[in-house]
Amino acid sequence: MEVSQDQVINFLREKGKRGAQTLSVLGKYAPFMEAIYSPLGKELIRDLNTKHEELLEKISDLNATESDRAEYKAVKDMIFRWCDKINRYEMELNKIKGE
Numbered sequence: 001m002e003v004s005q006d007q008v009i010n011f012l013r014e015k016g017k018r019g020a021q022t023l024s025v026l027g028k029y030a031p032f033m034e035a036i037y038s039p040l041g042k043e044l045i046r047d048l049n050t051k052h053e054e055l056l057e058k059i060s061d062l063n064a065t066e067s068d069r070a071e072y073k074a075v076k077d078m079i080f081r082w083c084d085k086i087n088r089y090e091m092e093l094n095k096i097k098g099e
Contacts, residue, residue: 029089
């Protein structure tokens with residue numbers, strides 16, 4: 001997921017202000033991406049997915065309490081927020097790569 005310095009320079013020359021906005025988005029999400037791809041981040045994602053699966057199973061088996069349903073909604077919302085950040089970062093990065 002890396003781009004070369006030449007790719008960034010060419011992108012900025014071509015896109016100007018819009019290119020600067022892309023770099024701003026990348027800078028905003030870079031710390032999150034570094035954290036997610038770290039060993040601890042990968043463990044957090046695994047744990048979140050495991051919790052999601054456990055709660056979804058309870059809900060689909062009709063064994064979920066109101067607390068389980070609330071926790072499921074919070075876990076699902078967190079997954080969606082994380083996915084949105086990852087997708088936004090990769091979309092902006094692909095603009096620089098020309099993909």
